[in-house]
Structure formats: C-alpha cells, structure tokens
Amino acid sequence: MVTGTALGSAPSPDAAVARPIPDAETIAALRGAVLVLARRLRRQQADDDLSATEVAVLGRIYRDGPATPGTLARAEHVQPPSMTRIIERLEQRGYLRRDPDPSDGRQVLVSGTERGEKFVEDSRAMRTRWLATQIDKLDEADREALAAAAPALVRLADLA
Amino acid sequence: MVTGTALGSAPSPDAAVARPIPDAETIAALRGAVLVLARRLRRQQADDDLSATEVAVLGRIYRDGPATPGTLARAEHVQPPSMTRIIERLEQRGYLRRDPDPSDGRQVLVSGTERGEKFVEDSRAMRTRWLATQIDKLDEADREALAAAAPALVRLADLA
DNA sequence: TATTGTTATACTCTATAACTATA
C-alpha cells in the first residue's frame, strides 16, 4: 500500500530493488521535521494576538474571497466547531464579518473587512520573517530544494 | 540575520525561471502547509496511545542513543517541563528508563528499553503509513521534490 | 551563584457531543 505508484522510476539498469520515492525513512524524517517546525512556528507567532490557524484562515479569505465556515473548516482541516471559534475571534477584532446567506438561511458567508486586509498585509511580512530568517541560514542547495518542494507540500496538505 | 536574499523580491519579467531562493510568497505557502500537515499528522496518529512528540522522542533515543532530558528538550524544541512529562509517560509504559548520572548528580540519562525498541520498530511503519498513502496520491514530480527537500526540512527544523 | 531537572499551574488549540434552525 505504501508502494504502488510511488515505486521508483529507477532508470538504473540493475533495478533489482526498486525503492519507493520517497522511501519510508525519508517519510519518517519528513514527518518529524514537519512536527517540530509547526511547533516552532506556533510559538514564534505568539508575539501578536492571533494564532497560526487564525492567520491562515484570514489569509485564505483575502486570497480566495468570501467563504462559508464549513468550506473554511474543510480547507484548513479543522472541525466545524473549531472554525466557529476562529471566526468568532477574527470577527471580534473586526478583521472579518459574517453575513447570512439570503438564499439559504442555514448558511453564513464570511468576508474580509478593510481592517482585516490591512492586518493581513502588515502581518504577512512579520509572520514569515522568522521562517525566512531561518531558511536564510541554510545553504543554497537546501533553499532551492525547499522552494522547489513548496508547491508539492501545499498540495500534500490540501489533499482530501 | 536576514540578508535580504530570502525576502527581496523584484518581480522579473521572466517569471518562468525558478528562483534559487524562496520568495516571500513561497515562504508563506510553506508555513501554511507545514501547519496544516502537522495538524493532520497529530490527529492521524491519535489511534494509538502515544502523541506525535512522544514518538519522536522515543525514535530519537533509539536513533541517537541515550540522552539527558535537557538535550532532548533542545532537540525537539520543547521546554524542559514538557520533556519531563513526555519522558514520564514513556517511562510509565516501559519504553525507556531514567538513570542518574554517576558523575553529576543533577543530570539524568534517559535510555531505551527492549520493549521500547520493539514498539518503535512496530509503530514506525504504522505511523508513516498514513503520510505515505497521502504522498502516494501526488504525481511523481511532487514526490521527487518532497524526497529531495526532506533533508533540507530536517536541517531547517533542527536549526538553533 | 549557576545549572539540571521537577512540580504545580494555567493557557491555547482542537475535538466530540448535543442542540438549533433551515431545507
């Protein structure tokens, strides 16, 4: 199950043993690195008053436009009640607003505000600064590898 | 120190050319993907009774050998009291043991047990299975990009 | 006095279960 299409394209002539790409060890390393990095990212941005996920939600709304709480919950892979709380906090700060959907009374449309947009613009640089600083400590090959893998990581995170 | 290389971003006309250094937008994407992925990884492995960090600590001890709580805390980027709790749980399960350092009474040496080794061996495949399955859904180019970036991600997570 | 580790405590994030309102 782990293999399947992940079997190496092994152009090597003596491909007696085809290893999946990435192999199990690499996947384990990936997993560990993601967990540590996420922990550091969370702590890092405790500086200002919004959590990592809250900023992610806000950024998503300004990137992709208004959305329902359910859609946002699925996108961020949190449960609906968690999204309710996140939206609550962001609304309290005036960074977004909730409007009832006129055609379906069950639904709510979450949209950004001007103040929220300003916050996103101002904070994005600050929030990525720490990570940028860290990445800057790596050598060029590592930075290139990260840049090349970023879209794949995004797709990986977005998978259903 | 931020040299500006990772943040500077004069958009060039030939945007098709990959930039050697991740630009701010790529870094922001990386950040978001890492946060979502970590959340999914955590939830995924709630199946058995150990948290993601606990498994990471256990794996580290079996990979790198006995270590002090302080060293482990620095390696995983958690605070010492958090590491104390993690070690406590792992010790209760018989997966590792704490021995006083004979030459320095303040220090403690945390070592693995046979039972812990067996657990690590048995659980690693299980724990990486979900991630492997997800990665398997990506196309080959994405999988290769991830494999190529894994060491860089590990180094990024390990930075002081 | 500085260092290592622990105990006590509290907070943040997220989840599950139960409820409301609309379709």
Next chain:
DNA sequence: TATAGTTATAGAGTATAACAATA
C-alpha cells in the same frame, strides 16, 4: 430527514513560574 452552524464541554499539548538538588 439531512445539512449548516453553533454552544457546551472536555482533553491534549505545551508553556511559565516556583522549587529542589547538585555543582
């Protein structure tokens, strides 16, 4: 009945502060 969202509640994970023991 099914769906969207919310309220209520609980639990996991981690942190800070205060403390003990040793150097």
